[in-house]
Amino acid sequence: MTLHIxxxxxxxxxxxxxIWADRRPDVPxxxxxxxxxxxDAVLRDGRATVSLVRLPIDERDLSVIGLYNEIxxxxxxxxxxxxxxxxxxxxxxxxxxxxxxPDAVPEWRDIAVEIREGTRRALPDMVDLDALMEQVAAGVxxxxxxxxLARLHGRKDVISVPVQGVAETRIALAWLTxxxxxxxxEFVGIVRGRTKGSSRADAPATRTDDGKPVKKAKRTDKAKAxxxxxxxxxxxxxPASAKKTQNAPGRTRNTPxxxxxxx
Numbered sequence: 386m387t388l389h390i391x392x393x394x395x396x397x398x399x400x401x402x403x404i405w406a407d408r409r410p411d412v413p414x415x416x417x418x419x420x421x422x423x424x425d426a427v428l429r430d431g432r433a434t435v436s437l438v439r440l441p442i443d444e445r446d447l448s449v450i451g452l453y454n455e456i457x458x459x460x461x462x463x464x465x466x467x468x469x470x471x472x473x474x475x476x477x478x479x480x481x482x483x484x485x486x487p488d489a490v491p492e493w494r495d496i497a498v499e500i501r502e503g504t505r506r507a508l509p510d511m512v513d514l515d516a517l518m519e520q521v522a523a524g525v526x527x528x529x530x531x532x533x534l535a536r537l538h539g540r541k542d543v544i545s546v547p548v549q550g551v552a553e554t555r556i557a558l559a560w561l562t563x564x565x566x567x568x569x570x571e572f573v574g575i576v577r578g579r580t581k582g583s584s585r586a587d588a589p590a591t592r593t594d595d596g597k598p599v600k601k602a603k604r605t606d607k608a609k610a611x612x613x614x615x616x617x618x619x620x621x622x623x624p625a626s627a628k629k630t631q632n633a634p635g636r637t638r639n640t641p642x643x644x645x646x647x648x
Contacts, residue, residue: 447562
């Protein structure tokens, strides 16, 4: 059986697939990149067993666990005034022309001058992100993207600057709930950092005769009990010896004078 793993552009699954190959060489992997509109579709049509997705997606019938967030960046032509900034706010981009559907960046849409004044131009024909970056490099407008996507499609004639005021995007792992298997559970564990020897689930709690769970002893209590047992064993093994009388500090014991005769 092969485990099929889809991943969104910008996501790097290599660290997880390497761990899988080390732990489960009996189950080969097939890894492929998914497009923005097919992140969850590949699960429903069977092309992928699990999918590393960029939210939001249609989560019906899916199990989804969040992994990490990505910061947004604005990308602009290299000679743009933004090139001197270390970080910008979305308010500083209100006068810019966004080369994306405004609904994709609602924080910009709600303050954009070109939308408020009705002067927004039609977008040029762009089939993918590479075409978008071509327009950005030419100075036609800007784009606001997750950092990993901007880096993946980066160019020498384009700069990127982190943007405050725009929501971060979330990367998650998704799979069909009805098709949860041991292999899926194991891959989920790897992605979540579970070690090789750890259990997928907590062991059932031990209970008393009346059905109440037995409380686990604290580590400190166990350590104290172990130390006490060691001391007790050492005391039994040590030969008994007469206890010496110790003088009180600052005093000497009276000793008989050898020259004084007894009467």
